[in-house]
Amino acid sequence: MRRVMLTVAYDGTNYHGWQLQANVPTIESVLNGTLSTFLKEDIKVIGASRTDTGVHALGNIAVFDTQARMPAEKFSYALNQRLPADIQIQSSREVPPDFHPRQCSSRKTYEYRIWNSAFPMPVHRLYSHFTYAPLDIKRMQRAADCLVGEHDFKSFCSVNTTAETTVRTLYDVTVEKTGDMITLRVTGSGFLYNMVRIIAGTLMDVGKGRLAPGQIADILNACDRTKAGPTAPACGLTLVKYEFLDDILPGAPGA
């Protein structure tokens, strides 16, 4: 048996998220089905980030075990011909048999995109959230700065969480504007359920003037989901990059 790692990109619009569910299409179910048919083995992938319904990815990670002898690098070519256009493998490689993507140190980068103009723009509607309320990105950046570092992010976590601890570290939170598109970019060691979408909803409240940048510290300290802003819609969120920090992956591209 060999373990193969896939970097998986997808348009989440037509999927009920990553995780296997009965009777609805998910990224995991399509990958399991395509791999099992192609390799004539019963393949079950292990995903790194179990993204929600409607969330997109440029580089999520999946691993699976196979008896197949083809070079691991060739899997991306073979699979892409068999996968739908809205799920495509960006790279494939062999990893140690005990490599588990959720059990080693990693750094994830998400982007949340906001189309901030008087009217929705059709070509951006699937991959950004639209709001006509003018957002002050300088205020948003000041608020974003307060989120960097190690904090208890309980206020920025869906109440349905099953996480053992709500302490996480964010390395970088930036707010940029190009034309009418605002991009919020968040890099961290890990993320709680809905964390980036609640950060996005809260920073939008700051951008609209409903919250002051200085209130972010109070919201963090409260450890109370009701103190933060709303959960921003899924379509604006994209998992951009997933990096493994340990030496567990020889020759892995660095951070």
Place this chain on the structure above:
Amino acid sequence: MRRVMLTVAYDGTNYHGWQLQANVPTIESVLNGTLSTFLKEDIKVIGASRTDTGVHALGNIAVFDTQARMPAEKFSYALNQRLPADIQIQSSREVPPDFHPRQCSSRKTYEYRIWNSAFPMPVHRLYSHFTYAPLDIKRMQRAADCLVGEHDFKSFCSVNTTAETTVRTLYDVTVEKTGDMITLRVTGSGFLYNMVRIIAGTLMDVGKGRLAPGQIADILNACDRTKAGPTAPACGLTLVKYEFLDDILPGAPGA
């Protein structure tokens, strides 16, 4: 009667282009239907650029005549609630009753986007053309420079054209790369049928090394469609901006 001008944005993926056709959805048919129902008049829009099947727009132009007395600026709000999410008005204003968008001097900007990476990227698949063949954008820019100015673009025009003259002026042709996305941006006085897509196909041939930048002059001189490169696929093309140059539109935003 008043004449109202709309700036119309659309995702062309699900439409058979702009122009009215029997039994298939087009941008023009949706606008006529939505306006007629909303205003309870028989409305027929006049479009500036009759884009092809699958081509997108951030700012195409349509005008129509109406008896309605609502302020012209309010049409965008009222129509967007009634239009599908893939067609949205970006602005509306009153224009002189004899204003015809195809009969006055204008400047149009198109973008052709190319995703140039080993594998297709799902979130970009609807709004760019994918090619894995590495493209040398410096070569492409040198070729693009040869297209600027007044030329007979017969070699860059579909043979089915009905245009009286194939002479057009290009003001600017640029090739830029951001990450794996190459954007070709073309601004001109007017465009022949399929002209931007044939320019894109030809510049891609230059980028791949199949044509030398210096051959662009020969291709122009030949006035022969078979000398230029292939017509690049529609999904990569977006009509970005349509500007009117005359003083015919008082207070119009300048070039």
